[in-house]
Amino acid sequence: MQVDCIAFLLLDLSSFLIRRGIMSTTELYVVIGATGRTGSAAANTLLNAGKRVRVVVRDESQADRWAVLGAEVAVADLTDHFSLCKAFSDADGAYIVSPPQYSSETLFSQAEAMARSIADAATNAKLPKLVALSSIGAEQQNGTGWIAMNRMLEESLSGTGIPVIFLRAAYFMENWGALVKIAVEQHQLPSFLSPLNQKFPMIATADIGRIAAEALCENWEGVRIIDLEGPARYSPIDIAEHLSLTLGKAIQPASIPESDWALSIAGQGFSSAAISGFIEMTQGINSGHIAFHDRSNAECRTGSVKLETVIDALAAG
Template identity: 30%
Template sequence: MYLVIGATGNVGSQVVEQLLASGRKVRVFTRDASKVAHWGNRVEVAVGDLTSPETFAKAASGVEGIFLMNGALDGEVFRQLIASAKAEGNPRVVFLSTLFAGFENSPIGRLHKDKEDVIRASGLSGRFIRAGAFMTNAFQWIGSVCAEGVVYNATGAGKVAPVAPEDLAAVAVHALTDASLTSEVFEVTGGELLTVPEQVEILAKATGKPIRSVDVPTEAAVQGMIDAGTPAPVAAAVGQSFELVREGKTAVVKDTIRQVTGRPPKTFQSWAKEHAARFA
């Protein structure tokens, strides 16, 4: 039995699907059982909240492995979660982290690295999926694309290698289930370096509609997030990540997907074609 946290998210839902496809039993942890009802009796459902270690402990009881995300969770609460999982057995924990965990001057990286270290200190077997930029980050552009035909870009000509959620999930599933893997950290990116304007051009071709990329300063992007309801410290941390991208610090391609799964990563062009209707 494997416990999946974040089963309603882009990556977590793929982890569930791929575990089920491989014949594994799955338990999903959710605050709202109706959001996972589409799996029917294919999964067990544990209702609870990550801020309530008691409910998490019950969900973790008897499982072989746990897929865990939410690097922004309060540090003390996270420690309690890991302690409760340890008390319920000795599950392997696969934590969805970020490439920024390798950057000492990244607030978002520190949030995730601290969680990694909590898992390491617990004595549990931990494996850490340090993800690069998600292709699904492009969904944040839907509003401005549909209203204005514009993507506002705070990363300049900085490049990333966007990764598809199903590829991240595939690495996570292998990390959960394959005892022969010896790595503790899996740095996962897509296979091609792209700027935001290049991603926008690909998206425009996929949708068949004109879409422009407009550069904006980091400060404006941060203020936009705050205006949209993002807490100011979180928005500031994201802004600093934009700066790292702008400075070229994230222009790396890792071959982890091919090494772990035996197949190449999905291209952004393929992903854009699959999801073009959402930008129409």
């Protein structure tokens, strides 16, 4: 395939330049989830820093753009031990994003299987270090819905003995995408987050990926936890007010009644198990159960992308 030829030529050129002393060797970092928002940002940050990058994709057709940018490409299934070990081979570290299978009724057991597979492959490949995307609230043992999948990943990777950083990211700013579209069309901003005047920690996925890449280039021992949030906290009212100014028309925020949550996201490809997980997670966020509580055992890093920037892009899109 064309992508194979491009990737081969780029790798062959790199080897030639290294042998001739024109280009020096550098660290090789693996990025799982490079076709997603945070993985893409991490891979680009590493490439821009002059690092060698190997992106892991499930489908080779997704690899073209990365091969052109100079990244190596590995095709692997996160439950396939052999292909994962091969993807991790000879790497200096990896950024791990375990993608949730929201359409599946067994998404939690699938997440657990992927977590074990990643941990086993990282161990067998003797990876020196890992950075993994986790979530605010992952320290809680129950009442977190979807975030339980992040907890599974943390538990599996912690047991490897490999130095690992867990990025416990706040609410993704991009989660407002569908709701902002409704606001543009109907002049009302629906919100799952409540109360409407409550300011919640949020972060842009571009910041998560950038910080992941920066952390991956660090050296450390043991397990580190880094809490991530944006430059400020925002309420649904703040978002509605910004949209009002941007669009030049009044946008009213409105809480979606909890009784309507399931219906609100039905038909978007979520299984009934995923919908139940979403409801439990959102209840936890609104109640304060899922929050940055005692941060004495965690580092804190702040992104630079403002929510207004993300909302403007969502509204324009």
